[in-house]
Amino acid sequence: MFLLRQPAALQPAISRLLSTLPTLTLFTKDPCPLCDEAKEELEPFKHRFALQQVDISLPENRVWFDRYRWDIPVFHLNGQFVMKHRVDVVLLDKLLKDCKTQKT
Structure with missing residues (x-):
């Protein structure tokens, strides 16, 4: 989970790194206690x-x-x-491994 603030000189390298990672989108709102729990599980x-x-x-x-x-x-x-409501860590791990396999 990358939410970064870096000097401008590092931006190209960070952009390349982030572009190689899969994107996990979390649909949320404030307040959302289940969302807060989910972020901890991530x-x-x-x-x-x-x-x-x-x-x-x-x-x-x-x-x-x-x-x-x-x-x-x-x-x-x-x-x-x-997925929705809760993080299924087994499913997430499998999906992330699949993404990595597809990249190589």
Whole structure:
């Protein structure tokens, strides 16, 4: 899970690194206790993906609010739905391994 603030000189290297990692999108809002729990469960995997968080309560994310308002947290991996409500660590580990295998 990379949420970085680095000097401008490092940006190209960081961009290359992040582009090689799968993107895990977390659909969330504030407050969301289940989302907070989910983020904690993601910690052991954080070096294996780039995390993108989408706040469904923002006006520009209305389509996601309409789709997921009762189901957050919801997770997409590289744009594909993978799970909701809770982190399935076994499934996540398998999917991340599959992503790594496909890259090599």
